[in-house]
Amino acid sequence: MPPQVSLSPEQKQELATIANQIVAGGKGILAADESVGTMGKRLKNIEVENTEENRRVFRQLLFSTEGEMADCIGGIIFFHETLFQSTDDGIPFTQLVKDKGIVVGIKVDKGVVPLAGTDGETVTQGLDGLHERCAQYSKAGAQFAKWRSVLKIGDNCPSPQAIQANAEVLARYASICQQNGLVPIVEPEILPDGAHNLHRCQYITEKVLSAVYKALNDHHVYLEGTLLKPNMVTPGHCCATKFTHEEIGMATLTALHRTIPPAVPGICFLSGGQSEEDSSLNLNAVNLCPLSKPWRLTFSFGRALQASALAAWAGKAENISLGQEAFLQRAKINSLSSKGEYIPSGDTSEASNFNLYAQNYIY
């Protein structure tokens, strides 16, 4: 078993530098990579038509937010369409974002497909031609990528096949990204659907993450040049028992402690349907949990960063700054949470606490 060098020292250095830059102290990721269909749902909620222009205007609202936004956001995940859009003044979004020192990322998976013979489980597709697509995205200014695999908890789930299949595709995706100078964000999301309790979620998260890191090892993925985007460990949405933020923090950090090698520079949690405020409080609790934290623990939030902004904008041109203020406020709060420094004042907008859970969530 002689080692074939998959990456040169220079390639490794570049990947590690990008990964660290994204999660540098107090920064996290804005997941703005909603597909056209998913944006449709968001815009429908505020009674805005799902046109390419409306999608462009909303992303422009987010990306052109001034001031401390760049201190809180280390990376933005784009959807393919958005990567080639520009501001009203014709400045490409990629340039707008890069000029603020924010790293550009791109969602590269092509959605979930069913795994035959399982109880409604899925695997994610998108490997075909991924090498060429990554090369193009790199030319277009992207420096990291994201791929979402989905697992769910049920009586027969997640099955060993689903775990293995998803771990494998995540590792193949990661390998291809790194060959093209893109830092892969590895996202093995375990949905919060179900009535299971916190401990069941923790147990399953440990099994899933262990399989993911074995696959990454098998595929010679350079861990220092990756990021992980996992679910926090939470009770199922229909679980009767309530758990405190501290319990969630401890369960989450324990699961990570048991599975994530210290070489991984950062863990950027998905919000998975938690409200804006809960996401921030739970992230804060994870960072306050008294176990060692050899990786940065930060956010990669979509809904949990954008819900208030969407509501404040409501599709009206005159509300752009209101929307930006709402976004900036969540960005600052999450930045504090990523350092364990968030102290809620109680002054959160109505939209913040609204439970963003949507059953069997598909982007």
Place this chain on the structure above:
Amino acid sequence: MTHQAPALTPEQKKELNEIALQIISPGKGILAADESVGSMAKRLTQIGVENTEENRRFYRQILMTADDRVKTFIGGVIFFHETLYQATDDGTPFINIIKERNIVAGIKVDKGVVPLAGTNGESTTQGLDGLAERCAQYKKDGADFAKWRCVLKISPTTPSALAILENANVLARYASICQQNGIVPIVEPEILPDGGHDLKRCQYVTEKVLGAVYKALSDHHIYLEGTLLKPNMVTPGHSCPTKYSPEEIATATVTALRRTVPPAVPGVTFLSGGQSEEEATINLNAINKCPLPKPWALTFSFGRALQASALNAWGGEKDNMQAAQDEFVKRAEVNSLASLGQYEPSIEPSAEGEGEGEGAASQSLYVENHAY
């Protein structure tokens, strides 16, 4: 995968974690005194001593009764089965002496390597039969941790996927059975230093092996906080023409661990694998000074590298007991310092490293294709 059937109660987990933490308390490491009868034969032959049960008892007594300074340096002692039931000249069981000094008693439980058919001279380790009953008995008799050694080797065709998988699996089964019986398993996947491979090759193989080990431990529901890892340091093969500095060895070692060992593991207790006493200490020190973040304790579980000078000083003569103990305590102390990154060698080892330098401390303890 449906239900969680907890392997351990919270109380069992707490006990295991506390034992593990006690063994690797800051500044402490493990004395591996678990040489089998056959291994002891080799050691005693070298100093012209007959390999009798009494001589083995007497020699272990030298180590067990060293002065109180060892309490600061030694967190655990690994016994061989025979030794666990031996006593000092005045009839005090060794295990009592150890425990009185707040040192945790451990026991080697594997039954040696056996060949893996169809491989290029590779092996697995046996000892699972009746292991639960044996662990229960050892726990009653005072042992709180155990050790099991698997062996892999580097060559153009090895370690093979089968050897890695099989050894990871038996380590996980062993660990599971230990934990069920309140015993902290030390997991030892030794990659031998035999061969002409360079540092990078050893690092690559170590990462693959440890990746497989931790997957197996996860699959077998092992409570990582109640385990310890006993790996090889990442070093070049013994016949490698390139020389590497302790810092290079340290960086390669820590990098390999960072890519494979979850932070939940409380401590990594390195084997010395045929390095000389001084080399092992210097490398351990460099590992602890490595600037990469290291969330586990990094200390020693040395056999030869703690005992070589002591054995030589004893030479089989009762009158030399104090001198032998002094040598042992000296090595225990420097390794304690090394585990804190605070060791400053008074004499720089020569640039050529192995086999040169004065006294038994620098003499290379390498034995080809080492089997305990």
